[in-house]
Amino acid sequence: MATLLDVRNLQTHFLTGGGVVRAVDGVSWDVQEGETVALVGESGCGKSVTALSIMRLVAPPAGRIAGGQVLFKGRDLLTLSEEEMRHVRGREIGMVFQEPMTSLNPVLTIGRQLTEGLEIHLGMSPADARQRAEELLGLVGIPDPGRRLRQYPHQFSGGMRQRMMIAMALACNPSLVLADEPTTALDVTIQAQILELMKDLSRRLGVAMLIITHNLGVVARYADRVNVMYAGRIIERGTAHDIYHAPRHPYTLGLLRSVPRLDEPRRARLAPIEGQPPDLTRLPPGCAFAPRCAFRVERCAHEAPSLGPIGAAGHVSACWEAARLEREHEPVR
Amino acid sequence: MSPSAEAPSTAPGGAAAASGEVLLEVRHLVKHFSVGGGFFGGPAGLVRAVDDVSFAIRRGETLGLVGESGCGKTTTGRCILQLERPTRGQVLFEGRDLTTVDPAELRTVRRRLQVIFQDPYSSLNPRMTVGQILAEPIAVHGIIPSARGRRERVRELLHRVGLLPQHADRYPHQLSGGQRQRVGIARALAVEPTLIVCDEPVSALDVSIQAQIINLLEDLQAELGLTYLFIAHDLAVVRHISDRVAVMYLGKIVEIADRVELYERPLHPYTRALLAAVPIPDPQVEATRARQVLGGEVPSPLNPPSGCVFHPRCPIAVERCRGEVPPLREIAPEHWAACLLA
Numbered sequence: 001m002a003t004l005l006d007v008r009n010l011q012t013h014f015l016t017g018g019g020v021v022r023a024v025d026g027v028s029w030d031v032q033e034g035e036t037v038a039l040v041g042e043s044g045c046g047k048s049v050t051a052l053s054i055m056r057l058v059a060p061p062a063g064r065i066a067g068g069q070v071l072f073k074g075r076d077l078l079t080l081s082e083e084e085m086r087h088v089r090g091r092e093i094g095m096v097f098q099e100p101m102t103s104l105n106p107v108l109t110i111g112r113q114l115t116e117g118l119e120i121h122l123g124m125s126p127a128d129a130r131q132r133a134e135e136l137l138g139l140v141g142i143p144d145p146g147r148r149l150r151q152y153p154h155q156f157s158g159g160m161r162q163r164m165m166i167a168m169a170l171a172c173n174p175s176l177v178l179a180d181e182p183t184t185a186l187d188v189t190i191q192a193q194i195l196e197l198m199k200d201l202s203r204r205l206g207v208a209m210l211i212i213t214h215n216l217g218v219v220a221r222y223a224d225r226v227n228v229m230y231a232g233r234i235i236e237r238g239t240a241h242d243i244y245h246a247p248r249h250p251y252t253l254g255l256l257r258s259v260p261r262l263d264e265p266r267r268a269r270l271a272p273i274e275g276q277p278p279d280l281t282r283l284p285p286g287c288a289f290a291p292r293c294a295f296r297v298e299r300c301a302h303e304a305p306s307l308g309p310i311g312a313a314g315h316v317s318a319c320w321e322a323a324r325l326e327r328e329h330e331p332v333r
Numbered sequence: 334m335s336p337s338a339e340a341p342s343t344a345p346g347g348a349a350a351a352s353g354e355v356l357l358e359v360r361h362l363v364k365h366f367s368v369g370g371g372f373f374g375g376p377a378g379l380v381r382a383v384d385d386v387s388f389a390i391r392r393g394e395t396l397g398l399v400g401e402s403g404c405g406k407t408t409t410g411r412c413i414l415q416l417e418r419p420t421r422g423q424v425l426f427e428g429r430d431l432t433t434v435d436p437a438e439l440r441t442v443r444r445r446l447q448v449i450f451q452d453p454y455s456s457l458n459p460r461m462t463v464g465q466i467l468a469e470p471i472a473v474h475g476i477i478p479s480a481r482g483r484r485e486r487v488r489e490l491l492h493r494v495g496l497l498p499q500h501a502d503r504y505p506h507q508l509s510g511g512q513r514q515r516v517g518i519a520r521a522l523a524v525e526p527t528l529i530v531c532d533e534p535v536s537a538l539d540v541s542i543q544a545q546i547i548n549l550l551e552d553l554q555a556e557l558g559l560t561y562l563f564i565a566h567d568l569a570v571v572r573h574i575s576d577r578v579a580v581m582y583l584g585k586i587v588e589i590a591d592r593v594e595l596y597e598r599p600l601h602p603y604t605r606a607l608l609a610a611v612p613i614p615d616p617q618v619e620a621t622r623a624r625q626v627l628g629g630e631v632p633s634p635l636n637p638p639s640g641c642v643f644h645p646r647c648p649i650a651v652e653r654c655r656g657e658v659p660p661l662r663e664i665a666p667e668h669w670a671a672c673l674l675a
Contacts, residue, residue: 187401217612272544
């Protein structure tokens with residue numbers, strides 16, 4: 001497998017009244033061809049800003065990409081002209097967002113929104129584009145595509161709109177789809193439909209996927225590899241198996257332990273991560289998670305750990321005490 | 334359609350149940366909203382948001398109310414709180430029917446019937462400090478007449494929900510989401526309620542904070558003997574916190590049972606589908622788990638299907654289900670389900 005997307009030391013900063021926020025603070029990760037990679041973390045951890053940075057959609061002047069490289073098929077997207085970048089968006093990298101209603105144009109028919117990209121990016125004739133649009137709706141499981149193409153977004157349910165977003169993302173045969181919280185706004189039975197659809201399409205079409213989510217459950221079934229983010233950094237990365245069965249960062253372990261699980265006996269008491277999420281304008285000098293960490297030692301307060309290998313090949317953790325975590329940690333119940 | 338209409342209690346798990354005093358009983362609650370037919374002359378329609386719902390909550394217990402968006406769970410909560418006028422039915426709280434009491438009496442009842450909302454940010458006044466937010470209901474209800482006494486009480490409330498005395502001088506925007514929800518809880522506690530309607534109290538919070546708030550709600554229940562109606566869509570959270578659980582679909586309760594019963598022996602095909610759809614944070618479990626994705630979508634409550642409202646999506650529906658409305662029946666002791674085939 002070849003590397004499709006290689007993000008190197010990406011840094012995205014926002015200028016706020018409270019100072020400079022390092023929303024993304026030097027993250028490096030990659031996606032191989034056809035692979036599904038997850039970026040997991042809580043609000044403010046920088047996962048969405050990472051996706052926006054890749055697409056160069058961070059809004060200036062407050063936000064700016066301060067450094068790093070985003071190598072897509074070997075080309076650094078950060079050095080492309082705006083014209084070249086438009087070609088990448090939509091055609092080579094598809095996007096699916098959390099709120100389909102806010103990313104669809106309410107005054108254009110579903111058909112027009114699908115055919116527009118096909119005509120612009122692929123130079124299709126209106127008739128060909130229409131034909132392809134019908135195929136795409138069928139592909140994402142929208143019944144009666146002919147009639148549906150003449151409708152407007154408000155005539156679609158939430159689940160149907162998200163199917164429509166997936167159809168748009170796939171329209172120009174991209175090699176990568178970025179999905180930012182694709183099922184968060186949906187009900188659980190619809191969420192299951194959409195995730196199955198995305199996984200199925202990714203397998204059938206060989207499209208790589210980057211799923212950004214706060215929900216650990218969502219990615220367990222679908223991700224090949226998982227990156228866990230906290231306060232703008234990746235703090236652990238591994239295969240889904242590594243992350244869920246042998247977490248080597250106290251934050252990952254804390255996240256897994258804090259959620260009640262339906263497949264396990266009910267616990268008398270939940271085990272939360274104590275404390276509050278970090279204030280990105282006032283991060284501690286050492287490890288950002290240290291104030292909430294049960295494994296913290298003296299060193300954590302002033303020296304930030306970087307990602308280092310632990311356990312299985314490719315499994316990395318940014319924790320001084322990762323080895324102790326391995327010894328003391330019982331399997332997550 | 335009324336479950337066991339001749340029995341002494343009309344509600345599943347109601348007064349007929351062996352143990353516990355009933356604090357709240359909802360009988361045949363109906364809430365319809367009319368839509369359209371207004372200025373723009375759209376077609377007039379009736380949304381059957383809550384369609385003949387009955388249940389009871391015993392003092393000191395937590396009843397979980399789960400379902401997907403639009404199932405009527407929030408409207409049910411709002412009808413109990415009298416934030417919505419029910420179209421029909423009774424809401425018996427401490428033996429009094431809140432749908433018929435006069436406004437003065439309702440105000441005194443409200444002291445013991447409080448609510449915690451999903452989004453603490455939009456339910457806290459941004460121009461008031463936390464101290465003012467907490468002192469206001471105490472003053473309005475005349476619980477503590479002196480300002481000094483109220484300040485003392487505010488300090489005590491903050492401590493109770495895990496905040497510091499200095500938080501009294503902060504404004505809501507200066508707090509994190511979890512801290513704001515703690516303020517929302519303290520505000521509900523300020524007037525010494527017996528029943529709290531918790532409407533999705535943790536779904537807007539980060540995963541690591543959710544468990545903190547759930548533990549807090551459980552501690553407060555144990556210390557203060559509170560009764561909760563816990564409305565949520567997260568089935569794992571509901572299992573954790575509830576003693577009994579009711580599942581709603583399209584304005585109706587389709588199943589209600591003890592927590593262990595409901596999760597271990599779900600009888601209604603919708604409950605089973607919901608449980609099967611919840612992703613488990615474990616790739617090994619997920620790899621071996623058969624996923625039966627429920628097809629279709631929730632139909633519009635403007636025009637609900639005939640017979641059993643679930644029949645168009647039901648994997649086991651038979652011809653009868655199209656025409657017959659299944660009553661909520663007690664299929665096992667204290668385990669009620671509205672399915673002809675259960």
